[in-house]
Amino acid sequence: MTAPCPPASLQRPAPIGPTSQATQASIVLVGMMGAGKSTVGRHLAQQLDCPFADVDREIERAEQCSVADIFAQRGEGAFRHLERVTIKRLLKSAPAGGVQVIALGGGAWAQPEVRHMVRATPHCRSVWLQADPATLRQRVAKQQPTRPLLAGTDPEAALECLLAQRAAAYGEAEIHLPAQGGVEQILAALLAKLADHPLMPPLPPIPGTP
Ligand SMILES: Nc1ncnc2c1ncn2[C@@H]1O[C@H](COP(=O)(O)OP(=O)(O)O)[C@@H](O)[C@H]1O
Numbered sequence: 001m002t003a004p005c006p007p008a009s010l011q012r013p014a015p016i017g018p019t020s021q022a023t024q025a026s027i028v029l030v031g032m033m034g035a036g037k038s039t040v041g042r043h044l045a046q047q048l049d050c051p052f053a054d055v056d057r058e059i060e061r062a063e064q065c066s067v068a069d070i071f072a073q074r075g076e077g078a079f080r081h082l083e084r085v086t087i088k089r090l091l092k093s094a095p096a097g098g099v100q101v102i103a104l105g106g107g108a109w110a111q112p113e114v115r116h117m118v119r120a121t122p123h124c125r126s127v128w129l130q131a132d133p134a135t136l137r138q139r140v141a142k143q144q145p146t147r148p149l150l151a152g153t154d155p156e157a158a159l160e161c162l163l164a165q166r167a168a169a170y171g172e173a174e175i176h177l178p179a180q181g182g183v184e185q186i187l188a189a190l191l192a193k194l195a196d197h198p199l200m201p202p203l204p205p206i207p208g209t210p
């Protein structure tokens, strides 16, 4: 897929010394199931040539168990605990002097501890991918068995209900991005928004330069 060139503020910071080498930055995607966090996150990371982590996949790899089986066998509380532990680990794992993209699962951001962890992490931007329940339902339809909170329900009604419960939490994300369109369009809009919210403070002027 061809996508626009990332703005300079998003490119990896030049290795100018120990301070910038030690800097770690993260872009954290939040929003409902089907908003496109995993998809847009993977494309964004490709575009920025940086690591991408999907929290659900990280949990599945560590536990050797699907998200659906973790819900079924251990319950939602155990899954939420795994989310917190995994997100805490990932937030520390950005490359030194570089950026990473992290896609959360839809319910992770509804946990106050997760919002606090992200806010307390320097050089971290949270982005809410916003889509309406009808769009979310269409997108999750192909993958429905993988989302236990939608199993055995009217998915659109369940999505509407979860969105109502979580909207205030999602609203706490720093960047709000409509996610109704195609992936390419969302990616371009996301890059533009991120350019307005640089991950790094501006570099100090170099002495002797205008
Ligand atoms: N902008 C989009 N337009 C159309 N389909 C999309 C878009 N973003 C994601 N999808 C599709 O919707 C489904 C859910 O996307 P996914 O990235 O897994 O969402 P999330 O991680 O937010 O639950 C996938 O089948 C994906 O290919």
Ligand SMILES: O=C(O)C1=C[C@@H](OP(=O)(O)O)[C@@H](O)[C@H](O)C1
Pocket: 031, 032, 033, 034, 037, 038, 056, 067, 104, 105, 106, 107, 108, 146, 147, 148, 149
């Ligand atoms: O909204 C939720 O509570 C969930 C969303 C899922 O991730 P996606 O948002 O990537 O589908 C996954 O973490 C789990 O099924 C629970």
Ligand SMILES: [Mg+2]
Pocket: 037, 038, 039, 054, 056, 103, 104, 105
């Ligand atoms: Mg996902």
